[in-house]
Amino acid sequence: MTDATADGTDGDDSTAEDPRAAVEGAVKEIRRESLKAAAVPALVDGVVVLLAANLVLALVSARLPGPEWAGLAAAAGLGLVVATGEFALQVRRPPVERFEAANPDLREAPRAARDAAAAGADSVVARRLYADVLERLRAASSAELVPVRRVAATAVLVVVLSVATVGVAAGGIGLGPVVDGDGGTNGPAANGTTADGNNSYTGLQDGDSVLGAETNVSDGSDETELVISGTEGGAGDDDTPTSNRSYESDRYVPEGSYEAQQAGYDAPDDVQNADIIREYNLRIREDDDE
Amino acid sequence: MTEDTTETELDVDALQTKLATVREEVGRRLVGQQQVLDELLACLLADGNALLESNPGLAKTLTVRTLANVTDLSFSRIQNTPDLMPSDITGTEIIREDATGGREFVFEQGPVFANVVLADEINRATPKTQAALLEAMEEGQVTAAGETRALPEPFFVMATQNPIEQEGTYPLPEAQMDRFLLKILVDYPSVDEELTVVDRYTGRVDEAIPVEQVLTREELRDAQRLTREVPIAEDIRERAVELVRATREADHIEYGASPRASMALVVTAKARALIEGRAYVSEADIERMARPVLRHRVVVDFRAERDGMTPDEAVGELL
Numbered sequence: 001m002t003d004a005t006a007d008g009t010d011g012d013d014s015t016a017e018d019p020r021a022a023v024e025g026a027v028k029e030i031r032r033e034s035l036k037a038a039a040v041p042a043l044v045d046g047v048v049v050l051l052a053a054n055l056v057l058a059l060v061s062a063r064l065p066g067p068e069w070a071g072l073a074a075a076a077g078l079g080l081v082v083a084t085g086e087f088a089l090q091v092r093r094p095p096v097e098r099f100e101a102a103n104p105d106l107r108e109a110p111r112a113a114r115d116a117a118a119a120g121a122d123s124v125v126a127r128r129l130y131a132d133v134l135e136r137l138r139a140a141s142s143a144e145l146v147p148v149r150r151v152a153a154t155a156v157l158v159v160v161l162s163v164a165t166v167g168v169a170a171g172g173i174g175l176g177p178v179v180d181g182d183g184g185t186n187g188p189a190a191n192g193t194t195a196d197g198n199n200s201y202t203g204l205q206d207g208d209s210v211l212g213a214e215t216n217v218s219d220g221s222d223e224t225e226l227v228i229s230g231t232e233g234g235a236g237d238d239d240t241p242t243s244n245r246s247y248e249s250d251r252y253v254p255e256g257s258y259e260a261q262q263a264g265y266d267a268p269d270d271v272q273n274a275d276i277i278r279e280y281n282l283r284i285r286e287d288d289d290e
Numbered sequence: 291m292t293e294d295t296t297e298t299e300l301d302v303d304a305l306q307t308k309l310a311t312v313r314e315e316v317g318r319r320l321v322g323q324q325q326v327l328d329e330l331l332a333c334l335l336a337d338g339n340a341l342l343e344s345n346p347g348l349a350k351t352l353t354v355r356t357l358a359n360v361t362d363l364s365f366s367r368i369q370n371t372p373d374l375m376p377s378d379i380t381g382t383e384i385i386r387e388d389a390t391g392g393r394e395f396v397f398e399q400g401p402v403f404a405n406v407v408l409a410d411e412i413n414r415a416t417p418k419t420q421a422a423l424l425e426a427m428e429e430g431q432v433t434a435a436g437e438t439r440a441l442p443e444p445f446f447v448m449a450t451q452n453p454i455e456q457e458g459t460y461p462l463p464e465a466q467m468d469r470f471l472l473k474i475l476v477d478y479p480s481v482d483e484e485l486t487v488v489d490r491y492t493g494r495v496d497e498a499i500p501v502e503q504v505l506t507r508e509e510l511r512d513a514q515r516l517t518r519e520v521p522i523a524e525d526i527r528e529r530a531v532e533l534v535r536a537t538r539e540a541d542h543i544e545y546g547a548s549p550r551a552s553m554a555l556v557v558t559a560k561a562r563a564l565i566e567g568r569a570y571v572s573e574a575d576i577e578r579m580a581r582p583v584l585r586h587r588v589v590v591d592f593r594a595e596r597d598g599m600t601p602d603e604a605v606g607e608l609l
Contacts, residue, residue: 097525107572108523108526108570108571108572108573109568109569109570111523111525111526112521112522112523112526112570112571113521113570114523115521115522115523115524116521121519121521123516123519124301124302124516124519125302125516125519125520125521125564125569126519126521126569128301128302128303128569129521129569129570132569
C-alpha cells in the first residue's frame with residue numbers, strides 16, 4: 001500500500017490532456033488501491049486464525065487422522081478461508097464508494113465523475129467535474145483505506161499467538177491426551193510419548209495422571225468366611241502382639257481365626273499400574289538406603 | 291484541451307457566481323425566505339413552474355417580481371377570480387380602426403404573454419380558466435381566436451393559493467397539480483426577520499428598493515442547459531427513482547407520484563447542485579428537493595389524514 005495520490009495521472013501527459021480519460025485512470029487506480037487495502041487486513045486476520053487454530057490444536061493435543069502435518073494444514077486452510085471471505089466481503093462494496101468513505105471530503109464527486117466518464121459525458125459541467133475531482137484526488141490518500149488501528153491490533157495479536165505457539169511447542173505444555181499407536185491414550189501431550197508408543201521420557205511423571213483421579217471407594221459387600229488354621233510358633237522375646245503368632249516354615253499362621261473382608265477397588269486401569277507403583281516403591285527405598 | 295478546461299471552469303464558475311449574486315440581489319428586497327428563494331431559483335433553472343402556498347402578506351408577489359427583475363424577464367400578474375374568463379388570460383381579438391378609417395381584427399395579448407406570470411390565488415379561478423392557464427404552462431403556447439400563438443421563452447408560471455378560506459374556490463385536480471414542478475410553502479418569518487422587514491419598508495416612502503439585473507435571458511437559457519448537464523451518480527439517481535416509486539407503495543399514501551415526479555426530482559436536484567456551487571448531484575440535493583417535488587403529488591389516505599399526517603411528513607418517513 002502506498003500513500004500515493006489516486007488521481008491516476010502519475011505524470012502521464014496523455015491522460016492529463018483528456019480529463020475524462022484521466023478520471024477513468026483515476027478510477028482504475030482507486031480500484032487497485034482498494035484491492036490492496038482490502039487484502040492487508042484480510043491477510044492479517046487470516047494469519048491470526050491460522051495461529052490461533054494451530055495453538056488450540058497444540059494445547060488440546062488433538063491429532064487429526066493422516067500425516068503429522070494434517071493439523072497444520074487444517075489450520076492453514078481455516079486461515080485461508082477466513083482471509084478469502086473477509087477479502088470478498090471487503091471488495092463487494094464498489095471501490096470508489098470505499099474510497100469516498102475513507103476520504104469524507106470527496107463526498108459523492110468521484111462517484112458522479114466515474115459514472116459520467118463511463119457514460120461518455122463530455123459536457124461543460126462534466127469537464128468541470130472531472131477537473132474538480134482530479135484536483136481533489138491529488139489531496140486524497142489511499143492510505144486511509146487501511147484500518148490502521150485494527151491492523152496494528154491484529155498484528156500485536158499475531159505476535160502474541162506466535163510467542164504462545166513457540167512456548168507450547170518448546171515447553172511441551174498440553175491439556176489433552178495423545179493417541180498412541182494402539183489407539184489408546186498414553187498420557188498427556190507433554191509426557192514425551194510419541195505416536196508409535198515409544199516412551200523417550202524417563203524422568204518423574206505426574207502422579208495423578210499415572211494413578212488416575214482420586215475417588216472415594218466404598219466398602220466391598222462380598223463377605224466370605226474363611227478359617228485359617230496353624231500352629232503356634234516358637235516363643236519370642238518381644239512383647240508385641242506378633243509374639244503370639246506362630247510361623248510354620250515361612251508361612252504366617254495366625255493365632256486364631258479371623259473374618260476376612262475383601263476391600264473394594266476402583267477401575268481396573270489403576271490396578272494395571274501396579275508395576276509402576278512397584279517401581280516407584282523400589283526407587284524410593286533405594287533413595288532411602290542411599 | 292487545457293485551454294478548453296480553463297474556459298469551462300470559467301463558464302461554470304461565472305454562472306455560479308451570477309447565481310450567488312441573484313440571491314444577494316433578491317435578498318436586498320426580501321428578508322429571510324432563503325429556502326423559498328432557492329426553490330424558486332431551482333424552478334427557473336429546471337425550466338418548471340411553481341405553486342406557492344401561503345397565507346396572505348408573505349411577499350410572494352414581491353419575491354416573484356424581484357426574481358423577474360434580476361433575471362431580465364418580463365413580469366405580469368393575474369389576479370384570479372371566479373368570473374375570470376380564459377380569454378382574459380390568453381388575450382382576444384379586438385376590432386381596431388386604423389388611420390384610414392378601416393377596421394381590422396387585432397389580437398390583443400393577454401397577461402399570459404410574459405416570461406414570468408404570477409397567477410395569484412389560482413384556486414379562485416373556474417376550472418375552465420385554470421385549464422387555459424395550465425395548458426399554457428404545459429404547452430408553452432395558447433390558442434386564441436382559432437390561432438395558436440407561442441408564448442415567450444423562457445416562460446414560467448408562479449401560481450399561488452391560500453391554504454385557508456376555501457369557500458368558493460375550485461381546488462386544482464391532482465392531474466393539474468402534477469404539472470407544477472414544485473410546490474413551495476412560504477412560512478411566516480422569524481421575529482428578527484419581521485423586525486427587519488418593518489425597518490426596511492417603513493423607513494422610506496419609495497418601497498421599491500432598486501435591484502440590479504444579473505442574468506440576461508440568454509444566460510438564463512444557458513444556465514438551464516447547464517443544469518441538465520450536471521452529472522449524477524447512478525446510485526443517487528436510483529435512489530431518487532426509488533423514493534418516488536416508494537410513494538406508490540407506502541401504506542399511508544393513497545395516491546403516489548408519477549414518473550414525472552422522478553424527472554422533476556432529479557432535475558431540481560441538479561439545479562440545487564448548481565446553485566450550491568457544485569458540478570455534481572449529492573444525496574443531500576435529493577433529500578432537500580424531495581418535499582417540494584412530492585408534497586403536491588401524493589395524497590395521504592384517510593387514516594393518515596385523520597391522524598394529522600401531512601404529505602411532507604409522509605415523504606419524510608420515506609426519506
